[in-house]
Amino acid sequence: MSEHHERTGAQIMCEALVRGGVEVMFGIPGGAIMPFYHAMWEYRDQLRHVLCRHEQGAGHAAEGYARATGRVGVCVATSGPGATNLVTAIADAYMDSTPLLALTGQVSGPLLGTDAFQEVDITGITLPITKHNYLVTDARDLPYVMAEALHLARAGRPGPVLVDVTKDAQLARVVPDWKVRLRLPGHRERPQPGAEALDAAAAMLRGAERPLVIAGHGVIQSGGTDALLALAEAAELPVVTTLHGLGAMPARHRLALGMPGMHGWVHVNRAIQQCDVLLAVGMRFDDRVTGKVSTFAPRARVIHVDLDRAEIGKLVRTEVGIESDARVALEALAARAEEWRAEPTIRERRARWLAQLGGLRDTYEPRQRYRARPPGPTLRPHDVYDAINRALHHPELAHRHRVVTDVGQHQMWAAQLIDWSRPRSHITSGGAGTMGFAVPAALGAALGCPDETIVAVCGDGGFQMTNQELTTIAQEGIRNVKVVIVNNGCLGMVRQWQQLFHDRRYSHTPLSAPDFALLARAHGWQAWTVERAPMMAPTLAAALAHDGPALLDCRVEQEANVFPMVPQGNAIDQQLLTETEGVGRGA
Amino acid sequence: MQAAPQFHDFTPRQTLVALVQDRPGVLNRAVSLFRRRGMNIAELRVAPTARMGISRMTWIVESGDVDGVLRQLDKLIEVLDVYRAEESHGPDGAVEAERRLASILPAEAQADGVP
Numbered sequence: 001m002s003e004h005h006e007r008t009g010a011q012i013m014c015e016a017l018v019r020g021g022v023e024v025m026f027g028i029p030g031g032a033i034m035p036f037y038h039a040m041w042e043y044r045d046q047l048r049h050v051l052c053r054h055e056q057g058a059g060h061a062a063e064g065y066a067r068a069t070g071r072v073g074v075c076v077a078t079s080g081p082g083a084t085n086l087v088t089a090i091a092d093a094y095m096d097s098t099p100l101l102a103l104t105g106q107v108s109g110p111l112l113g114t115d116a117f118q119e120v121d122i123t124g125i126t127l128p129i130t131k132h133n134y135l136v137t138d139a140r141d142l143p144y145v146m147a148e149a150l151h152l153a154r155a156g157r158p159g160p161v162l163v164d165v166t167k168d169a170q171l172a173r174v175v176p177d178w179k180v181r182l183r184l185p186g187h188r189e190r191p192q193p194g195a196e197a198l199d200a201a202a203a204m205l206r207g208a209e210r211p212l213v214i215a216g217h218g219v220i221q222s223g224g225t226d227a228l229l230a231l232a233e234a235a236e237l238p239v240v241t242t243l244h245g246l247g248a249m250p251a252r253h254r255l256a257l258g259m260p261g262m263h264g265w266v267h268v269n270r271a272i273q274q275c276d277v278l279l280a281v282g283m284r285f286d287d288r289v290t291g292k293v294s295t296f297a298p299r300a301r302v303i304h305v306d307l308d309r310a311e312i313g314k315l316v317r318t319e320v321g322i323e324s325d326a327r328v329a330l331e332a333l334a335a336r337a338e339e340w341r342a343e344p345t346i347r348e349r350r351a352r353w354l355a356q357l358g359g360l361r362d363t364y365e366p367r368q369r370y371r372a373r374p375p376g377p378t379l380r381p382h383d384v385y386d387a388i389n390r391a392l393h394h395p396e397l398a399h400r401h402r403v404v405t406d407v408g409q410h411q412m413w414a415a416q417l418i419d420w421s422r423p424r425s426h427i428t429s430g431g432a433g434t435m436g437f438a439v440p441a442a443l444g445a446a447l448g449c450p451d452e453t454i455v456a457v458c459g460d461g462g463f464q465m466t467n468q469e470l471t472t473i474a475q476e477g478i479r480n481v482k483v484v485i486v487n488n489g490c491l492g493m494v495r496q497w498q499q500l501f502h503d504r505r506y507s508h509t510p511l512s513a514p515d516f517a518l519l520a521r522a523h524g525w526q527a528w529t530v531e532r533a534p535m536m537a538p539t540l541a542a543a544l545a546h547d548g549p550a551l552l553d554c555r556v557e558q559e560a561n562v563f564p565m566v567p568q569g570n571a572i573d574q575q576l577l578t579e580t581e582g583v584g585r586g587a
Numbered sequence: 588m589q590a591a592p593q594f595h596d597f598t599p600r601q602t603l604v605a606l607v608q609d610r611p612g613v614l615n616r617a618v619s620l621f622r623r624r625g626m627n628i629a630e631l632r633v634a635p636t637a638r639m640g641i642s643r644m645t646w647i648v649e650s651g652d653v654d655g656v657l658r659q660l661d662k663l664i665e666v667l668d669v670y671r672a673e674e675s676h677g678p679d680g681a682v683e684a685e686r687r688l689a690s691i692l693p694a695e696a697q698a699d700g701v702p
Contacts (some may be wrong), residue, residue: 123612128619132664135612152664186608186667310658 009139010039010170013103016146018046019178022074022101024065024447026050026058030078031118033105035170050447050476053468055082057440059089060466063098064441067427068402069448070221072099072153079105080118083164084125088434090160091129095431096244097217099158101149102126108168109137123164131159139172147180156189157308158221191309193324193332201279201303201320202336205235206346208277210353212300213237214260214289217244217430218282218307220423224327225249228281231330234337236350238357240268242283243415246426251419257357261289262566263412266364266583269564269572271357272297279333281305282326285315286431295571305329364583379533379556381410384486385417387537388455391544393419400452402427402445406438406462409492412562414457436465439483443473446481453480453544460487460513467519473549474524482543483551485516488558496561500579516553527551600629601653602645602672608665609635609642617644617666620659626651641667 007015013036017025025047029037040049052058055077062073073093077086083104093100107116123135132152134145142165149161205211219228225248232239232255239249240260249256260268272278278300283289290296293315303320304312312321322329340346375383392401403418405411405428420426427445429437442456463485473481495509520527526546528539536554543550564575564583574584607613614633621628630647648656653671660669 124615127612127616128623133612184664186664308662310662314655314658 005175006173007176008035008039008170009136009142009165009172009174010035011042012139012142012174012176013146013165013170014039014043014047015176016143016150017074018043020072020147020150022047022072022150024048024050025074025076025103026052026061026065026444027076027103028052028055028058028078028082030080030082030105032079032107032167033076033082033103033170034078035167036076036103036105036165048447049076050443050472052440052443052472054466055085056088056436057443057466057469057472059086059100059102060092060434060437060440061444061447061469061472062100062102063089063093063096063437064404064427064444065448066093066099066158066444067096067441068424068445070099070223070424071448072101072150073444074101074103076103077105078118079107079122080120082118083120083122087125087129088432090126090162092429092432092434092437093160094129094131096429097158097221098160099154100160101153102160102162104162104164105170106135106164106166109166110168112137112166123162126162129160130162131157133162134164136163136165136169139169139174140177142169143176143178144180144182148182148184151182152184152187156187188309190325191307191323193305193322193329197320197322198329198332198336201305201322202333204277204301204303204320205237205279205333205337206340209349210275210356211235211237211277211279212271212275213239213279213281214242214272214283215239215245215248215281216242216283218305218326219245219248219330220282222282222307222325222327223423224282224325224330225423227327227330227334229253231334231337234334234341236341236347236354237279238271238354240271241420242286242289243428243430244426245283246415246420247423250421252421254354257361259415261572262291263416263562263564264289264566264572265361265416266564266573266575266577267357267360269566269575270360270364273299273571273573274356275300277301277303279303279305280316281330282307284311288430289572290315291566291570291572291574375533377532377534379531379536379554381413381486381488381556381560382417383533383536384484384554384556385413387540388457388484389418390537391540392455397453397544401425402449402452402454404428404438404442404445404454404456406456406458407433407435407493408459408462409488409496409560409562410457410459410486412493413486416562435459435462438462439466440469440472442481442483443469443476443478446473446478447476450480453482456481456483458483458485459492460485460489460516461491461511463516464511464513470520470523470525470549470551479548481549483520483549484540485551485553487513487516487553487555488560489513489555490558492560493562495558499559499561500565500576501567516551520551525549525551527553529553529555531555600647600649602647603653603657603660603669604672605644605646605660605669606636606667607642607644607663608667609640610665613642613663613665614644616663617660620656621646621648621651624651624656626656645672
């Protein structure tokens with residue numbers, strides 16, 4: 001096709017996606033986006049479109065794809081309700097800095113603002129939850145806007161970008177100008193860390209008595225996990241990983257402590273409260289991590305490395321702020337640490353601190369409730385996770401799996417009980433905590449990683465929100481998704497809070513559900529129900545071995561709670577260990 | 588008996604200035620950063636500068652987390668630069684701010700025609 005020919009706006013959109021390296025998109029057609037779908041057909045060898053059952057599913061699928069691969073996830077919807085159905089997924093991507101492009105159809109230009117059929121001001125609605133958005137009314141703007149949108153979705157701090165294209169712009173025939181030079185003077189993309197700040201940070205780490213690293217999502221997004229390990233080993237630094245940082249350090253590494261925060265382990269939270277130098281990398285001091293932020297890391301001088309300078313000093317008083325890509329800063333710090341790694345005084349100090357941390361771990365781990373209880377015939381949540389953990393660390397699957405979780409108690413147990421060792425192996429909705437994330441996100445991850453096994457762990461509540469995408473998975477011939485439902489017959493996390501903090505008033509938390517295995521089979525899946533502990537491992541093995549999508553309905557005891565727990569408003573070392581015992585109370 | 592006349596309550600105000608790309612939607616995006624925090628905008632001026640396609644927005648807000656908004660304004664794609672001007676009190680706040688800015692940026696101000 002000669003570049004001098006006219007193309008429709010819709011063809012230009014498709015062409016721009018191909019030029020931008022997009023291979024997959026998730027969506028549902030409708031009136032205002034029909035020209036785009038018409039053009040899409042001509043590009044079906046280059047652009048795979050997955051027809052979903054709800055636009056929220058399409059949005060979360062695009063997120064799952066993006067989180068698994070690091071590439072931009074693309075979702076498509078029509079105007080009006082199609083576009084508004086994307087809002088939750090867009091907000092979710094905004095909170096978790098996920099590279100997402102949402103393409104929506106819009107009514108024709110002359111109809112804008114007239115309350116036309118299926119007209120909704122989606123750019124207005126998504127203004128506060130997009131990194132940027134566009135309303136395109138002229139097809140000639142499309143080459144530039146599509147290129148800029150794809151770029152912004154993944155450059156700098158990634159985030160969702162929405163492009164709303166009027167129907168007449170999609171239909172218009174123009175000669176596209178593909179000579180696109182992006183002009184983004186207001187966008188900081190690759191700030192270089194300053195040498196003085198790096199020197200200051202390295203000096204603080206060198207002289208520290210009790211240094212600690214908190215590694216978050218940014219370490220994984222920047223591909224900085226090798227650099228993190230190099231720094232940790234060069235400077236003998238224990239490392240704590242946030243929910244989105246899980247997998248940045250190998251779980252069994254001697255310097256890997258685990259997850260902090262509201263449901264973090266006791267020794268991890270204590271380490272934070274006792275450290276004297278805290279290196280925070282690619283994390284944003286979310287309140288689930290900090291507890292009452294004024295009490296967070298009270299003895300620490302803080303070094304904060306983040307790509308987004310708006311995060312530095314936002315919530316926590318910071319001594320050294322380093323505006324930088326995480327990997328670049330970690331490599332620079334590791335290089336400096338190499339210079340003094342062999343110094344005996346430093347090694348002595350570190351050995352003392354690590355011994356102290358080891359002592360904390362030994363003291364508190366036996367009291368961590370799950371591990372203390374003897375096994376029995378009833379299925380308990382941690383029986384499910386033990387089985388998953390063992391199965392995934394089998395040699396065949398150890399480097400070929402991703403786990404996607406939904407939101408709630410099951411999500412916290414997954415974070416606590418699975419040994420996370422690879423970046424992008426843990427995919428979950430963190431900042432927004434969107435129930436219904438897992439099944440569609442698993443769909444996206446499965447297409448992004450076709451040679452790996454995707455295990456989606458959900459609760460019975462979240463599963464019921466988006467389970468219609470089971471049919472999407474079957475329709476697309478996707479075989480590598482396995483869903484495990486931790487089914488306790490209630491909205492577990494809410495029930496837990498009602499039990500602990502709201503006088504056991506279980507207001508609207510008991511939840512009935514269909515027979516999930518029967519439902520899954522109706523969608524064309526293989527499925528099993530597990531009700532006794534001894535059946536958990538063999539049934540999971542059967543599901544993993546099955547060549548096709550498979551679902552397990554694991555009916556667990558209802559009254560299990562997630563511990564430890566930092567009640568809201570507490571310091572992170574004031575934790576409940578059981579419904580009746582705590583540590584650090586009144587400390 | 589007449590009611591006593593109401594005068595302005597001179598609560599401390601802060602002035603922010605942003606240089607932005609002149610495109611539809613920029614103002615809305617910027618205003619939303621104040622709105623979502625429940626901060627009230629007392630005065631606002633938007634006008635083109637001498638540089639083509641670049642406008643200046645001057646905000647006078649009542650108290651709130653102005654530093655927080657400043658960081659978030661800076662992140663907006665169309666915002667090129669953002670800074671605090673000196674504190675302004677009273678109903679002439681915006682005019683005062685412009686006057687002071689004119690003295691800070693003489694070259695640009697002369698191009699604008701501001702005395």
